[in-house]
Amino acid sequence: MEALSLRDDLGDRAAAAGQNSLQLIAFSIGEQTYGVEITTVREIRAWNGATPLPNTREYVRGVINLRGTIVPIFDLRARFGDGQTSPTKNHVVVVMSVGDKWVGILVDAVSDILTVNRDDIHNVPEGNSIDTELLNGIVTHESRMVGLIDLQAVVSGAKADA
Amino acid sequence: MSDLDDFKATYFDECSELLTALEEEFAAIEAGERDSDRLNAVFRAIHSIKGGAGAFGFGALVGFAHAYETLLDYVRDGRVELTDEVVSLCIRANDIVADHVNAAQTGEALDADYGAEEKARFDALARGESGEDDEGGEPLEDFDIDFTPVMVNLGHAEGEAAVEDVFDVPPMAPAEGSWEIRFTPHRALYARANDPLLLFRELAALGTMRVKARMGQVPPLSDFEPFAVYCSWEISLSEPSLTEAQIREVFEFVDGDCDIAITQAGAVPAADLAAMEDDLLLDTGESDLASLLALTEDEMALPEPEAAIASLLDFAPEPKPVAASKQDRFEEAPALSFADLAATIAPASVAAPKPVAVAPKAMAPANSDGEESHRSNGVQSIRVDLDKVDRVVNMVGELVITQSMLTQQMDETLRARYTELVRGLEVLAQTTRGLQDSVMAIRAQPVKSVFSRMPRLVRELATKTSKRIKLETIGENTEIDKTVIEQLSDPLTHMIRNSADHGIESPDKRLAAGKSETGTIRLSAEQAGGNILIIVEDDGAGINRERVLKLARDKGIVAPDFTPSDEQIDQLIFAPGFSTAEAVSDISGRGVGMDVVLSNIKKIGGSVHVRSWTGKGCRMTLRLPLTLAVLDVMLVKVGESPYVVPLSSIVETMQCSRASFERVPSGGRVLQVRGEYVQVIDLGKRFGLAKPASSADQFVVLCESEGSQKVALVVDDIIGQQQVVIKSLEENFERVEGIAGGTILGDGNVALIVDVQGLRTTHLHQNAA
Amino acid sequence: MTLRVLTVDDSRTILAMLHHTLSNAGFEVLQAEDGRQGLDMLKNETVDVVITDINMPVMDGIEFIRNVRATGQHNSLPILILTTETSQDKRDQGKAAGGTGWIVKPFDPEKLISVIHRVVH
Known part of the structure; x- marks a missing residue:
């Protein structure tokens, strides 16, 4: 179980970035790249299994122990409706804070830390309902399309219908 | 927070303790113990409340408390006889004092003449007993307090002569x-x-x-x-x-x-x-x-x-x-x-202003053993922030886990090789257990602090419903974890309201039923193993099952074709959204009712059971864990996932192959245990977890959450007993059906705690639907 | 030299206020919740002045003062009575038992300090 601390070099990077820019942690699911604002990320750790939670939707992979606190893990692939991830040791859990809660997002890999300009963020094109539901916007970075995850939307409605 | 706020906080804390003590004293006085010790304690309590109120300038409180205190003084020295009338006036006065304290605390204003009627009665009583005595005849309303509000800074020193005081010549x-x-x-x-x-x-x-x-x-x-x-x-x-x-x-x-x-x-x-x-x-x-x-x-x-x-x-x-x-x-x-x-x-x-400061100090200390003695100042108790205690409790919880993890890691080979290590671990286990008990003892408090709020509630309910109700309390010195106690107040209030509102009948009805006019609600606490039982019992009419069932059907809680047993009907009063109040009274018919009881009690790992005897009364039993922090559990496997079942609810475990299951017409299974048919819940199916290929045989965990109804849980493996620290799922997620919480095992994995009662309730609903 | 004050009162509020006022004024403050505790404390502690309430459980202020004087060890220890009584009654009883002076609650911090200085060297 390895945890990568992001906090140390955060200050330098934030200083390097202008005030109109936004720093993202970018991660991938298959060919897709998504990003979340770096300040919401608490920890990145390798997948080490989770205890399944009954009576929840398929994208709730279960709960893990994060230093004595129980944190739920959301399978982002499943959340986007592409079926459950079959996680290996190489898969990654990004632990983030959403409001006053901590949640983990299961992704294939963390790729980079990106600095993007806020002005370059576009609205999600109409059409794909899941994308519009779960993304705050889209930004292009070095010819890659990065979907900005709306964490609140990702974690809501997790309970299975009774 | 300013010092003044600190003092006020201390004062209000103290007031609530004193008001609690007053309730107790008067409970005893009402029961006939009218000795001087009790009266002195009552006098002291009111005196202390008044004293502090004076310091903070709570004028209305001081005024009322003073008049009351004067009456108590007269009662104490026999000038006023302590008749039943005086006792009930005093009890009323306690409530008024409590309201004044509350008003002072919340800053809301009471009516200017609040308590004036009682004050006038104090006055009349005092005058009545000592008609000719000038002192006694002194009208109490004339009492006027000259406040010297407390000043917390000691800035400039005023001339002493400038400070007026009551004892100035x-x-x-x-x-x-x-x-x-x-x-x-x-x-x-x-x-x-x-x-x-x-x-x-x-x-x-x-x-x-x-x-x-x-x-x-x-x-x-x-x-x-x-x-x-x-x-x-x-x-x-x-x-x-x-x-x-x-x-x-x-x-x-x-x-x-x-x-x-x-x-x-x-x-x-x-x-x-x-x-x-x-x-x-x-x-x-x-x-x-x-x-x-x-x-x-x-x-x-x-x-x-x-x-x-x-x-x-x-x-x-x-x-x-x-x-x-x-x-x-x-x-x-x-x-x-x-x-x-x-x-x-x-x-x-x-010459003024230089005082004689040169005098030798020889006579000042009566003890000559040195004035610089900075030894222990003899304090026998200290007040500690609950947060600090909680931090210790949490750390001890983690220590318990770590200790059990270490113990689990010791396999036979290691045990044989490192005997010293084994011995060390045993000592560690013992010490950890001792530490845990000690820490829990720090947080343990008598349930008295909650029980003592109930007499007033019952008095008010009796007045509002025009019923005659007597409250008996038993076992109020039973100790439970402070956090459990805090969660107890609302459920108990609801339960007592329910008893007063729906249980106890009106005096005429009671007389017609051949009962005494006064109904009794008995509130008791006792320790039973690792649990505390809080029981609210009344000698009222019992649950009106017909009405409950009809309402439940109307509200779609029970399917029209399902016929629940009497016990199931009784239990329905805790169902969400269920309230039997036909006419919405301002007592218990506020939409939120007994379901609050159930959810609050579940939140702290407890369970509720109700048992009713038509025409004779009703008994509601809360079973609460002694402490929130640590739970004795049975670790089981459902599919590949670890689950724990609270040991307190387990009756026995057995292998499925030895259990005698029977099919019922609806297709479900029941288990026959010593002639009793028990509902079977296959946790693997219920939780949607695949049965592991390796599992040759399954096990039955026979549980009895509360009351007589048992439930048989089918699990894939039984690992063993251990202690766990309860962790909330809701802290980062939300409540999950059938799960009471989570815990972290020695290997660092999360195990879920089975909510036995919750499973049964959903089972009932699913059957009903 | 720091003067040590033993405060005896069953009211935590009063104890806390005394403690605040006195420690701000540079005194070292000891606390007891009733006369019995106060007496026990005086067995082991040297204090320069005692401030005691009258109405207390276990052992009231009057009895406490009487006991302190009866030990023979504290004849010149000033004992101030804290009282809300506006009547002369309690004060006289306190004095008869051996009280040195009194302070009327609610007390003014400056008055409190000045009264202490009136009875302590």
Whole structure:
């Protein structure tokens, strides 16, 4: 179980970035790249299994122990409706804070830390309902399309219908 | 938070304790224990509440408490008889005091005449008993408190004379100029640890002072009594605008313990002087005024203390012992050294404002074993922030987990190889357990603090519903974890409301049913193993099952074709959204009802069971864990996932192959246990977890959450018993059906805690649907 | 030198206020919740002045003062009575038992300090 601390070099990077820019942690699911604002990320750790939670939707992979606190893990692939991830040791859990809660997002890999300009963020094109539901916007970075995850939307409605 | 807020917080804390104590005292008084100890305790409680209220300027509270206190004082000394009427007036008064305290705390204003009626009755009672007595007849409403609100900063020092106080001597006509003071201390003055030196010091601060000591009565050393009083003083004090009142104030504490004459300089009335001398001479039998006066002419003005005694003794010309016979009743004489007395005379003239600060400190400490003793200050209890205790509790919880993890890691090979390590781990286990118990004991509190709020609730409910209800409490000293207690108040309130509102019948109905007019609600607490049982019982009509079932059907809680058992119907009163209140009363019909009880109690790992006897009454039992932090559990596997079942709800476990299952027509399975049919819940199916290929045989965990109805849980493996620390799922997620929480196992994985009662409830609903 | 004050009162509020006022004024403050505790404390502690309430459980202030004086060890220890009584009654009883002076609650901090200085060297 390895945890990568992001906090140390955060200050330098934030200083390097202008005030109109936004720093993202970018991660991938298959060919897709998504990003979340770096300040919401608490920890990145390798997948080490989770205890399944009954009576929840398929994208709730279960709960893990994060230093004595129980944190739920959301399978982002499943959340986007592409079926459950079959996680290996190489898969990654990004632990983030959403409001006053901590949640983990299961992704294939963390790729980079990106600095993007806020002005370059576009609205999600109409059409794909899941994308519009779960993304705050889209930004292009070095010819890659990065979907900005709306964490609140990702974690809501997790309970299975009774 | 300012200091004042801190004090207020302390005060309100204290008030709530005192109000709790009052409830208890009056419960005993009502039960006939009318001894003076109880009355004194009641008096003290009201007195303390009043005292603090005065400090913070809570005028309405002080006014009411004072009137009440006065009545209590009269009751205490027998001037007012403690009749049942007075007792119920007092109980009402306690509630009013509580309301005043609450109003002071929340800052909301009560009606100006709130409690006026009761106050008038205190007054009437006090007057009634002592009609001719002027003091007793004093109208209590006239009481007017002069507040000196507490000031928490000690900035500038005001002149003492500027501070008005109730005990200030009445102001006298101010006189300009110089004063002559003749001061003859009695032995009692020293016996009460007053000290002429300090009086002189204080006088010196008032003006320019000159002191003459009259030592004519000092005997020769052979006759010298160390504790006798031989000295008196004449002081002249001058300062423009110095009043007699200011001087009198200095002697305030020694009034009656000395002879004192204050006259304006140059106007000493001879008669006064003579009277004073006469007084002095009474004891000695000496009547030669002239010779005494001659003696007093000796003016003492000694340069330093060391020389004082010597010169003093030299100066004692005549053996004239003062046999202070009048003062002999004081068994203890002051430990006053003569050197000090002499020293007081030394600075014969001291200019204001410099006080006599040079006096030796020899007599101050009565214990001579050193003043710098900074040993333990003898405090036997300390108040600790609950947060700090919680942090310890959490850390101990983690320690328990780590310890059990280490123990689990020790396989047989390791055990054989490292015996020292094994021994160390055993000690660690023991110490951890001890530490855990100790920490839990810190947080344990008697349920009294919650129970004591209930008498008032019952009184109010009885009044609102026009019923006669008596509350009995049993076992209020049973201790539970503080956090459990905090969660207990709402559920208990709801349960008692339910009993009062729906259980206990009106007096006519009760009489018609052959019961006594007064209904009884019994609230009890007892420890049962690792649990605490809180039971609310009433002797009312019991649950109206027909009505409950009809309502449940109307609300779609129970399917029309499903016929629940009596016990299931009773349990329905806890179902979400269910309320039996036909007419919405302001007591329990607020939409949120008994389902709150269930959810609150579940939140703290407890369970609720209700049992009703038609026409005879109803009993609701709360089963609560002794502590929230640690739970004894059975670790099982469902599919590949670890689950734990609270040990307290497990009756027995068995292998499925040995269990006798039977099919019921609906397709479900039941288990026959000793002639009893028990619902079977296959956790793998319920939780949607695949049965592991390797699992050859499954196990049955027979549970009994509360009451008689059992449930059989089918699991894939039983691993063993252990202790776990309960963790919330809701902290980062949300409540999950059938799961009471989570816990972290020794290997760091999360196991889920099975909510046995919750499973049964959903089972019932699913059957019903 | 720091003066040590023993405060005896069953009201935590009063104890807390005394503690605040006195420690701000540079005194070292000891606390007891009733007369019995106060007496026990005086067995082991040296104090310069005692401030005691009258109405207390276990052992009231009057009895406490009487007991302190009866030990013979504390004849010159000043004992101030804290009282809300506006009547002379309690004060006289306190004095008869051996009390040195009194302070009327609610007390003014400056008054409190000045009264202490009136009875302590």
